[in-house]
Every structure is written in C-alpha cells, then in structure tokens.
Amino acid sequence: MAGILVYALHDDEGNFNKNSLGAVSEAARLAGELGTEAAAVVIGDVADDKVAALGAHGATKVFRAKNVADGLAQPAVDVMAKVITDGGYDYALFGGGLLGLEIGAGLAARLAGGVTVEVTKVKVDGGSLVAERPILQDSEIADVTFDGGLGVIVGRLNAFEAKESGGSAAIEDIEVELSDFSSKSELVTRGEQRGEAVDIEAADVLIGGGRGLGEAEGFRACEDLAATFPNGAVAATRAVVDSGWYPYAAQIGQTGKTVAPKLYLAVGISGAIQHKVGMASSENIVAINKDENAPIFEFADLGVIGDLNKIVPALTEALKARG
Numbered sequence: 001m002a003g004i005l006v007y008a009l010h011d012d013e014g015n016f017n018k019n020s021l022g023a024v025s026e027a028a029r030l031a032g033e034l035g036t037e038a039a040a041v042v043i044g045d046v047a048d049d050k051v052a053a054l055g056a057h058g059a060t061k062v063f064r065a066k067n068v069a070d071g072l073a074q075p076a077v078d079v080m081a082k083v084i085t086d087g088g089y090d091y092a093l094f095g096g097g098l099l100g101l102e103i104g105a106g107l108a109a110r111l112a113g114g115v116t117v118e119v120t121k122v123k124v125d126g127g128s129l130v131a132e133r134p135i136l137q138d139s140e141i142a143d144v145t146f147d148g149g150l151g152v153i154v155g156r157l158n159a160f161e162a163k164e165s166g167g168s169a170a171i172e173d174i175e176v177e178l179s180d181f182s183s184k185s186e187l188v189t190r191g192e193q194r195g196e197a198v199d200i201e202a203a204d205v206l207i208g209g210g211r212g213l214g215e216a217e218g219f220r221a222c223e224d225l226a227a228t229f230p231n232g233a234v235a236a237t238r239a240v241v242d243s244g245w246y247p248y249a250a251q252i253g254q255t256g257k258t259v260a261p262k263l264y265l266a267v268g269i270s271g272a273i274q275h276k277v278g279m280a281s282s283e284n285i286v287a288i289n290k291d292e293n294a295p296i297f298e299f300a301d302l303g304v305i306g307d308l309n310k311i312v313p314a315l316t317e318a319l320k321a322r323g
C-alpha cells in the first residue's frame with residue numbers, strides 16, 4: 001500500500017528521540033490528508049513497549065529489523081529500500097540530523113528517487129506532498145515537488161512537532177539481507193550528547209552564548225546567569241560548538257535546534273541569519289554586544305551595548321540579590 005515511511009532513531013535503551021517522533025507525527029498528519037497511512041522503520045531489537053511510542057504518535061505500522069545494528073546509514077538504507085520496494089511507499093520522511101541526511105541521500109540514490117533536505121514544512125497539494133525548503137540563506141522558501149518515483153524528504157532538525165494521537169501500531173518483524181558494502185563498517189561508539197543534561201527546548205529562559213565569550217570557560221558566566229531563573233538553560237552558536245566550547249545539543253540555528261523561549265538573552269552573539277532562524281520566534285530577545293552595528297540589534301527587543309564580561313556578572317549578582 002502506498003504511504004509515507006519514516007525512519008525512527010532511538011537510543012541504546014530504545015527511547016525514540018523527539019525529532020523522530022516529530023517526523024512520525026508529521027507523516028501521520030500528511031497521510032491523513034492524502035488518505036493513506038504512515039509507517040515507521042525501527043532498526044535494532046527495540047522492545048514492543050518502546051515501539052508503542054511510534055503508534056502513539058500516529059504510525060499505523062512499524063517494521064522492525066531486529067538483527068540489523070542501528071546507527072549506521074548503509075544498513076538503514078538496505079532496510080528502508082526493502083520496505084519501500086515491497087510495500088510501494090511513495091515517500092520517505094526523516095526528522096533530520098546527520099544520520100537522517102545520510103540515509104535519505106543513500107535511499108534516493110538506491111531507488112532513483114528525488115531528495116530534498118532542510119525542509120521546514122510539508123503540505124499536501126493535488127494529492128502529492130510539497131516540501132518547503134528555505135533557500136538563499138533562509139531569505140526565500142522554495143516549494144519542492146517530486147516527479148513520480150520515491151520522494152525523500154529530510155526535515156530540518158526538530159522542524160516537525162511531536163504530537164501524541166493515542167493510536168497503536170502493528171509491529172512486523174522483518175529479515176533484511178544487507179548489501180556487502182553495508183557490512184564493511186561497524187559502529188564503535190555513539191556520541192552521547194543526547195545524554196547530557198542540556199534541554200534547551202523546554203527552557204523558559206535561554207542564555208545564548210557566542211564567540212564573544214572568548215573561550216570555553218566564558219560559558220561559566222552564562223551558566224551562573226541561567227541558574228538565577230527557575231527554568232533557565234544555556235544555548236550556543238555554531239561558532240562556539242565548532243570550537244568545542246559547548247556541546248552540539250545546545251546549538252541553536254539552521255543546523256541546530258529551533259527554540260521559542262519566553263526570554264532569549266544573546267551574549268556575545270553577532271546574530272547571523274543561520275543563528276536567527278533558530279531563535280527569532282522567542283517571545284523576548286535581549287542582546288548584549290559591544291558592537292553597536294551587530295546584526296542582532298536589528299531584531300532584538302532590547303539591546304545592551306557593552307562588554308559582556310562586565311554586564312553578565314553584574315546582572316547575575318543583581319538577580320541573585322533580588323532572590
């Protein structure tokens with residue numbers, strides 16, 4: 001039966017990440033509009049009660065390849081290609097992230113499909129899916145359609161909202177013969193950033209730290225400031241994540257997370273478009289920057305021109321004193 005197939009990534013305990021659950025919810029919504037069904041692929045021996053989360057988010061069927069190791073792209077391409085070929089799926093949907101990009105591209109190449117990445121929204125038009133993809137540094141949106149064959153849509157990380165619909169999915173265990181080249185690499189260890197206590201999406205107040213902090217140690221001042229709020233957390237720009245100053249799990253922007261806290265306090269952040277797209281929906285944006293021409297002042301609600309090394313500790317002390 002034609003429909004939408006989603007790749008669902010899980011951790012070693014079988015918990016699906018929010019990004020994958022968002023993709024399942026989105027596929028279920030779209031499948032409803034298309035009059036078809038959303039299914040998911042799970043790779044690895046994930047217990048039934050964990051797989052149930054996919055049904056609860058709208059998948060009606062889950063294909064589980066118990067004997068295939070999760071975390072590498074090529075085996076996932078083998079599994080998804082088989083399910084798509086056997087079941088005649090029209091679309092494959094991914095929540096995003098590097099693994100999703102890699103599997104999506106491999107799948108399109110394997111099945112001669114079309115692929116579009118960094119998608120922020122998907123809509124139904126004339127019985128087909130149309131993917132909205134920001135272009136020209138996010139200043140314009142391109143509508144991408146597929147000319148028959150498989151359409152592979154890879155979302156921007158966390159672009160799709162995870163919504164529980166309370167349904168349940170039928171689980172089908174499948175055997176997949178891996179291609180020779182798919183068995184040539186082995187996952188040695190996973191980056192465990194997901195295990196870190198960084199939950200920037202749930203925070204009411206985010207202190208965003210940028211290169212202006214000068215060094216990794218500079219983030220301590222942001223953490224002290226975040227700790228003065230009941231639900232505060234620290235976020236980061238790509239520049240500092242690339243420098244190894246702060247974990248990727250905290251990165252905001254085009255290749256990071258999208259957040260909308262009550263208050264986003266940008267400390268030593270220039271306000272590049274790729275950062276802006278991840279935080280511009282914040283209710284209130286306050287920026288501290290020593291450069292009065294910094295682009296962040298163009299969209300901040302309140303701008304403080306000055307040296308963060310003086311302002312941030314003073315602000316922290318003032319907030320602490322207020323209790």
Ligand SMILES: Cc1cc2nc3c(=O)[nH]c(=O)nc-3n(C[C@H](O)[C@H](O)[C@H](O)COP(=O)(O)OP(=O)(O)OC[C@H]3O[C@@H](n4cnc5c(N)ncnc54)[C@H](O)[C@@H]3O)c2cc1C
Binds near residue numbers: 210256270271274
């Ligand atoms: C394809 C692509 C994807 C990208 N994705 C992302 C993304 O997801 N997220 C992201 O953030 N970026 C992303 N970028 C990078 C982005 O273009 C910027 O380079 C990055 O956001 C800049 O980070 P920054 O503001 O920390 O550093 P900078 O641009 O170097 O800004 C540092 C700021 O600190 C200020 N400053 C310095 N010292 C002080 C001081 N003592 N007191 C006060 N202010 C001070 C400076 O005036 C400056 O404005 C991407 C780029 C590309 C090409």
